Amino acid sequence: MNKKNLFLVLIIFISVFGGLLLGNIIANRANRSGFSMSSHNKVDELLSIINSQYVDTMNMKEMTEELMTDVAGKLDPHSVYIPAADLANVNSELEGSFSGIGVQFNIQNDTVMIVAIVSGGPSQKVGLLAGDRIVQVDDSAFVGKKITNEKVMRKLKGKAGTKVKLGIRRHGTREILHYSITRGEIPVNSVDIAYMIEPGVGFIKVSKFAMTTFSEFLDAIAKLRSQGARKYIIDLRENSGGFMDQAVNMVNEFLPAGRMIVYSKGKAYPRAEAKSDGKGSCINLPMVVLIDEFSASASEIFSGAIQDNDRGLIIGRRSFGKGLVQQQMNLSDGSAIRLTVARYYTPSGRSIQKPYEKGKAQDYEMDIVKRYMHGEIDSKDSIHAAKSPKYKTFGGRTVYGGGGIMPDIFVPRDTSEYTPYLNKVINYGYLYQFAFQYTDQNRAKLKSQKNWQQMDKYLDTQNLLPQFVAFAKSKGVNPDARQINSSKRFLLMQLKSYISRNSIGDEGFYPMLYKDDKTVKTALEQLRKK
Template structure:
């Protein structure tokens, strides 16, 4: 009887326990299903795909996964090395075409003054000149919308004024002497990006060519500059690559080719997926026997270092200035369908002696890498050759056996410290706040009619030498909160005057007048000229080391 009763109770409660088990199983399953499904996602495909799928399916709010990817990619690519970079389609609108030698826009140089776009110069032959835009015009409306205010930035202006070739943009112009807005429609067109700033003779028979970057038009510009200078009797060339951050490796190779004999090695590249490839001179250059000096500094990088390294390693010319940046990595650009692009490091380049000038870096420590130039400055490298650290750097030799170092930039044959004459705390304050440029622009804007009456930049330069330009700057600086320091102003007066005049002349006559004035007392250029006039930049003199005497 007792055993029967127990069995009866067991069968009565059994369905209830089964039901509770099923309910509990459903609850646990619902709580952990997402985690289980995620685990299964990792069984096939990449972890990134799995994470994005899980976020898309299970995140508490709706997510734009494409936007998430765009935000994550720059940081992901930056982990590879300091120079691999991802550009969104928006970013490529601003930077994508410049190495191609042009971009599409309206063709003006502008400055933001009191939160308003002010036209500084109108590019000759460009769309704005054709439409009637004038220097000094204030652009206050774009496509019938107010385009001024504290939210204005240079980037916002460029995004609005640049655009597809053939597209129109309607501008509302505030013009001096006009009470009402002048409405002008400009049809955007290709705007040339010049990479050779200037080519002129600072002294007879010696030509200076200043190159600001290496792009697809640089070789043509460079050869044109050489031809122009040769027609003026030039037989010695100074190539100024200071603050030139690089660009097209192919352009640098073709430019070096102008100076080397057939078969001489210019550079070679090598990477994990890219076997060694040598670039050799073909002997077609037009300046193979002329004296040559290359000017570099800490801002000279990449293709600039390829150019300087090839000239140095082949004992072809003198390298003068300060140690270069130290970028020996080669990037290849892959453009995607949406207009975004990836510039990926695919190889290292090596100068003819075998050195890679890439300075050391550690993955994930980009801040340390970016701090390198500041560290050089703090330890006095810009002022003293003895402060340059070469210990432990690989030693190589030029064709003639001269020692050269890798792993940290191109070390010049002749070191020239930075020029600190006139540089004091007052000068640094007004320069860092952009007041030299602003003061020059204000003077230009107020006196444009008078300034445009001069026929040459030399005449304008002579006129400006007797104008109170420094006093104007001091007054502007005081209004901006920088106290007048008479002793320091006097100490910096010559330097300030040169820079003010140069910027005013640039506003009227362009780069030729600007660089002719700004480089007149340049100590690096003076040293180059001195050596050339003594014949010490000849290849034979360099190979023998006679240039040091």
């Protein structure tokens, strides 16, 4: 998104159930908009009758929550009701920070494993280490099959200044170590990595468009420029969106003055336009954008603006197709609704939103599965059919509507190394589990590798594949020599990338992961051309 920043705007309009919670204020707005209060009264009346006269006692709060969810679900795929209990976590996905202890964790063997410590965070200050196991929280045991990610988050996150006690098991230490940690503000980064992928070319991966994305992006540009970057790859793959203004500000860095970036309009939402001001830092620098089927919303605003202004190449696969603008409106009980108030359009006039039927969210969500089933991900997209509406870019090129952004250069998913063995070890998480175990048992040696290049060379000498095959066998996955050999390159790439991340962070993960990535290689080939 969230990542990711997943992007939005202003305007208030609530229908049907709104009067139930906001009374006369919403009633007045409803009357002004032509909404009949009789429908509201019927809902209110029905709930009152059920509460007072139904044969059994009903949980009216629960029934009201279900009603809110059902009504929002009948609007469009992206309008959603958010219960009060979930609102803080939902909002934190796109905020610039949250309060907690500053660790990345994973649950393995019914135990919370600390994968990484946030630099400068509360956990680092008290001495927690990557590899530590959390076995107690506030003097109570915290292990077992009932431990979930949600339960861990509820225990570790909290208001800044509050304390939590942890009991820690550490490799090589017999006794449980006890720590009292004062929660603090933990930054949520949306620019995952910015590094020189080859001389003169800077690579920036943006995972979501959050409140701080644009400032993070400017820092990344400044860092790479100081290292000699004169061309850029902007990776928006799997970026599900966020705040629209952050995407607009990012696009502005690449466009000359007066170019349309995006416009939006809706029934109660007057047309609003965003145009470039010509003050960007990268107006004349070559660039490409990477997208895939999970790039959505603000990612598509960015990609569409770059493509329609003929500013750079879009490389990858057709994006998700989410072109609806939501505004979050808080309700009186602490809950909220994210209501679709407008559609947004690329500079050429394309509506990015893919088709949907109201009230059929499940069919809409299955669209990605359908793309995989009919081969769109693996062979060149068929969206260029005669029925697809055509549009012209700033320079006169033809681009296509119909949902999502069609890349200028299509790169199919690489299935040449897929085998049943690979699918099984991925689906069960054994690659990740082995990488954590290997890192945990070899931290001293791995710590001496200062960057991903050194780590890559070192791990090539460690005979990782036979060790992993033995590990997977111990978990019940019988080895198949032919399948393992077919998937060898992918298995080793994944193992080395995860081990590198566990030891030196994202600076070790993404460069290792993308070293042989076909979409990245295609981008580099294009940037090497004049």
